[in-house]
Amino acid sequence: MSGIAQTADRFFDAVSRGDTAVLASLYSPDAVIWHNYDDIEQTREQSMRLLSWLDRKAGPLRYVDVRRILLDDGFVQQHVVELGGGCAGLRMPAMLRVFCDDRHIHRIEEYVDPGPLNERLAATASR
Template identity: 30%
Template sequence: MSETPLLRLFDGLAKGDIAAVRACFSPEAVIWHGFDGIALNVEDFLCSMEGLIGYTAERWIQDVHSLVTAEGLVQQHVFVVHTQAGDRKAWYVCIVAKIADGLITRVDEYIDRAGFFVPANAF
């Protein structure tokens, strides 16, 4: 699978590189959360990602499955973090992304933030 804006986004998060994350989005992009029904603009999303980066020592995705659609792609993956306190946590995630000209214009993120699990193979 060729690199997608979503894979670049998660690579940027893994590196703690907010500028790389920002570069994945069109300026007018919307990021919607299924867990709270709130839609964020890019700057608000980046603020929340800065918080995530501060809370975690490491972040990555694994078990990535993507399906290209007419408007972008659907991606399922496991999002894994090691917190600053040393805890390991993971969540199953599904993202529906609209992409235009190589940039994300909309993300619908489906994740149960309360439903984390401790991954057995996340080292």
């Protein structure tokens, strides 16, 4: 298995378990995470806070229907995220373009529609 494939596996495993220590070791110090839905670039610290929050609110996360293409400078992955917790049963299709080497992630471009997640969280908060 290539180093990039191992980096990808470690990343998605850490996100699904809410393991920010592993995420911190995978993100390069200057990593940038961009989302299509707000066109904002996050720092690694902001991304880890968001992923930790997501794990608390909708974890555990499960990645299914995974299709990954390895590239010389990273990978592209399409998948469906199945959410848990108060969002159990919610499925969110997503795609990530990740720029990395066999040790660190330098940039992530995430394409996802967070609308269903936001609606579910708002509904559970109002109960």
